[in-house]
Amino acid sequence: MTAKPSANLRAPYLLMIGDVSRHDFAKTALGLVKWCPDRVAGQLRFDDNPLDLGLPDMSLEQAVQAGIKSLVIGVAPVGGQLSERWQTVLVQAASLGLDIISGLHLRLNDIAGLTQAAEKTGAQLIEIRVPPTDIPIANGKKRSGLRVLMVGTDCAVGKKYTALALTNSFQQRDIKASFRATGQTGIMIAGDGIPVDAVVSDFVAGAAEIISPANDPDHWDIIEGQGSLFNPSYAGVSLGLLHGSQPDFIILCHDATRSGIGSCPGLPLPSVKECIDLNIRCGQLTNPAIRCAGISVNTSALEDKERETYLKQLSEQTGLVCVDSVINGCDAIADQLLAMESSQRDEGHE
Amino acid sequence: MTAKPSANLRAPYLLMIGDVSRHDFAKTALGLVKWCPDRVAGQLRFDDNPLDLGLPDMSLEQAVQAGIKSLVIGVAPVGGQLSERWQTVLVQAASLGLDIISGLHLRLNDIAGLTQAAEKTGAQLIEIRVPPTDIPIANGKKRSGLRVLMVGTDCAVGKKYTALALTNSFQQRDIKASFRATGQTGIMIAGDGIPVDAVVSDFVAGAAEIISPANDPDHWDIIEGQGSLFNPSYAGVSLGLLHGSQPDFIILCHDATRSGIGSCPGLPLPSVKECIDLNIRCGQLTNPAIRCAGISVNTSALEDKERETYLKQLSEQTGLVCVDSVINGCDAIADQLLAMESSQRDEGHE
Numbered sequence: 001m002t003a004k005p006s007a008n009l010r011a012p013y014l015l016m017i018g019d020v021s022r023h024d025f026a027k028t029a030l031g032l033v034k035w036c037p038d039r040v041a042g043q044l045r046f047d048d049n050p051l052d053l054g055l056p057d058m059s060l061e062q063a064v065q066a067g068i069k070s071l072v073i074g075v076a077p078v079g080g081q082l083s084e085r086w087q088t089v090l091v092q093a094a095s096l097g098l099d100i101i102s103g104l105h106l107r108l109n110d111i112a113g114l115t116q117a118a119e120k121t122g123a124q125l126i127e128i129r130v131p132p133t134d135i136p137i138a139n140g141k142k143r144s145g146l147r148v149l150m151v152g153t154d155c156a157v158g159k160k161y162t163a164l165a166l167t168n169s170f171q172q173r174d175i176k177a178s179f180r181a182t183g184q185t186g187i188m189i190a191g192d193g194i195p196v197d198a199v200v201s202d203f204v205a206g207a208a209e210i211i212s213p214a215n216d217p218d219h220w221d222i223i224e225g226q227g228s229l230f231n232p233s234y235a236g237v238s239l240g241l242l243h244g245s246q247p248d249f250i251i252l253c254h255d256a257t258r259s260g261i262g263s264c265p266g267l268p269l270p271s272v273k274e275c276i277d278l279n280i281r282c283g284q285l286t287n288p289a290i291r292c293a294g295i296s297v298n299t300s301a302l303e304d305k306e307r308e309t310y311l312k313q314l315s316e317q318t319g320l321v322c323v324d325s326v327i328n329g330c331d332a333i334a335d336q337l338l339a340m341e342s343s344q345r346d347e348g349h350e
Numbered sequence: 351m352t353a354k355p356s357a358n359l360r361a362p363y364l365l366m367i368g369d370v371s372r373h374d375f376a377k378t379a380l381g382l383v384k385w386c387p388d389r390v391a392g393q394l395r396f397d398d399n400p401l402d403l404g405l406p407d408m409s410l411e412q413a414v415q416a417g418i419k420s421l422v423i424g425v426a427p428v429g430g431q432l433s434e435r436w437q438t439v440l441v442q443a444a445s446l447g448l449d450i451i452s453g454l455h456l457r458l459n460d461i462a463g464l465t466q467a468a469e470k471t472g473a474q475l476i477e478i479r480v481p482p483t484d485i486p487i488a489n490g491k492k493r494s495g496l497r498v499l500m501v502g503t504d505c506a507v508g509k510k511y512t513a514l515a516l517t518n519s520f521q522q523r524d525i526k527a528s529f530r531a532t533g534q535t536g537i538m539i540a541g542d543g544i545p546v547d548a549v550v551s552d553f554v555a556g557a558a559e560i561i562s563p564a565n566d567p568d569h570w571d572i573i574e575g576q577g578s579l580f581n582p583s584y585a586g587v588s589l590g591l592l593h594g595s596q597p598d599f600i601i602l603c604h605d606a607t608r609s610g611i612g613s614c615p616g617l618p619l620p621s622v623k624e625c626i627d628l629n630i631r632c633g634q635l636t637n638p639a640i641r642c643a644g645i646s647v648n649t650s651a652l653e654d655k656e657r658e659t660y661l662k663q664l665s666e667q668t669g670l671v672c673v674d675s676v677i678n679g680c681d682a683i684a685d686q687l688l689a690m691e692s693s694q695r696d697e698g699h700e
Contacts, residue, residue: 010636067455068557086560104682137613138582138583138613138614139583139613139614140582140583140611140613140614140617141614141616157394159568166528195549197551197552198550198551198552199550199551200546200547200548200550201546201548201549201550201551201554201587201590202547202548202549202583202584202587204474205582205583205584205585205586206585229589229632230635232490232555232594232636233487233488233489233490233552233555233556234552234555234588235495235555235589235593235635236551236554236555236587236589236590236591236593236633237551237552237586237590238586239579239585239586239588239589240585240586241552243582243585243586244582253690258458263487263489264488264489264490264491266491267490267635268523276632278632282579282585282628285580285582285585285617286582305661316673336631
């Protein structure tokens with residue numbers, strides 16, 4: 001039996017934000033609205049919540065009637081716990097047959113009555129943080145299809161955003177492309193994937209192999225990255241993901257104004273060049289043809305003029321396409337990827 | 351609260367080999383006799399078993415009388431299961447208050463009556479494969495003390511053997527040194543440690559940090575390595591271990607006649623030089639002063655003359671001390687480490 005990425009998530013989703021009104025605590029719901037509008041069909045708010053996701057408000061009964069399959073916990077509650085009111089709604093939702101999708105640390109089984117309610121209706125209780133148990137050991141074999149992996153100078157430098165924007169760029173041109181998720185929010189957006197940082201270390205590269213399986217020769221997998229080879233807290237995750245993804249191309253993600261590694265005070269961020277070099281060197285183990293196709297920089301702390309200068313200089317230094325994905329989108333990187341792939345094919349390296 | 355490596359194992363051990371007579375299935379017991387003679391005090395064999403570990407035969411009652419604290423399952427049974435006779439002995443041992451130490455995949459809790467027997471006497475049921483649950487995220491901070499990490503061109507190239515032989519070399523000179531275990535047999539030998547390949551990927555470097563905690567400035571931690579940066583199935587584990595160990599020195603372990611990576615058919619072994627270079631480059635992230643101090647080669651497939659030539663040539667090519675630890679021991683590598691450390695101290699790099 002072939003292992004599969006995390007339980008397939010059944011859309012459409014009802015996004016529950018309840019009484020959470022702060023954007024930063026409702027990031028999950030907001031991300032789903034932005035990145036997978038086709039998968040979200042309603043919002044569930046408590047009476048006076050001013051935060052509006054722009055989706056139809058629905059009661060649980062209305063959601064079921066509208067054909068909704070899953071309730072997604074769209075918030076990160078303060079302190080990590082859900083109030084009694086929240087818990088009651090979840091039990092009701094499961095009683096009505098809705099799957100419950102959670103990316104929280106708390107265990108759904110610990111919510112009183114939830115397991116029983118789900119058992120009665122066959123509703124699934126899905127914890128995105130829990131990886132499947134039947135992941136194989138990586139074998140390093142070349143798979144068909146094209147792969148792009150986001151890598152970073154650190155954590156939280158826009159890898160998921162860039163992968164999603166790039167996937168959109170490809171799909172808008174009717175090019176076969178799939179976003180491949182390796183973290184929680186990404187998995188909810190894609191509807192499947194594996195949270196690689198939660199996988200037992202021996203199986204990380206194996207997880208990456210099944211996240212982007214063999215595909216059509218002209219199909220692109222755009223793979224969400226994790227961590228950084230230069231972040232000593234998480235570099236092992238990044239290396240396993242790099243080897244298992246066997247990318248044809250990497251996109252480097254960076255933050256223009258960050259000076260040090262977030263989780264390790266005193267440790268400087270690597271240079272962009274150093275970071276590309278080490279990823280290429282390590283990535284050659286499972287794909288000797290690996291190349292860097294562009295740089296995506298978070299320049300949100302720069303003024304418009306500074307941004308332009310910064311990106312222009314970086315592009316001159318590296319010879320690579322440089323964008324801020326949020327400001328510029330990823331079309332320029334998509335162009336570059338297609339050009340590089342096409343010239344590689346012409347040279348018979350395919 | 352500071353997380354601790356796996357449960358401290360209580361010596362002396364009674365090594366149970368039961369009816370297992372083949373050396374290759376009793377590797378665990380044989381390894382313990384060789385590497386921690388001070389921790390083993392008896393063997394438990396079934397009547398007619400010709401395999402002799404060279405320890406006093408003991409019944410469970412005799413073992414308890416002799417002050418033995420733990421029964422170690424010293425074999426890897428065919429098919430991974432223990433026979434009823436084995437299971438009965440384990441329940442009796444726990445009833446007598448002996449801890450049970452297992453490195454097997456099977457769960458001790460699944461053996462009928464064992465948990466109840468252990469609860470009554472307070473005996474611990476210890477599964478070496480199960481890591482502690484409170485491992486911190488690595489912080490990359492420099493710790494006091496000296497560290498040597500074994501790295502390899504592949505898995506199973508003698509990293510544990512070399513680390514143990516090197517620890518002995520140090521200890522015989524009355525130099526403060528500890529073997530730090532990162533795999534199952536190593537943990538039984540040392541009495542503690544963490545099986546890093548079983549740790550969730552986000553915490554591998556954190557595990558390595560607590561395996562070799564801050565120590566006296568003249569104390570050496572000799573750290574068992576795992577996998578290889580060049581084995582795409584497990585390289586993430588190796589990188590996390592390298593970063594968390596922040597070694598001052600690495601020893602490269604290699605197999606003279608292996609041509610390809612064991613778990614990945616078709617993938618060639620890296621050159622010794624390439625492997626040292628990448629380990630140094632990656633290791634500099636948490637210890638800029640990292641250096642390679644020697645090479646330990648498994649030359650068991652070579653004739654004596656070939657071995658000498660091979661090691662001599664490798665030493666000339668690399669400028670490093672090269673030994674076969676099994677044939678030559680690790681004194682030459684210990685000499686080299688002490689010389690390098692001393693000259694580094696003189697240069698004021700300490």
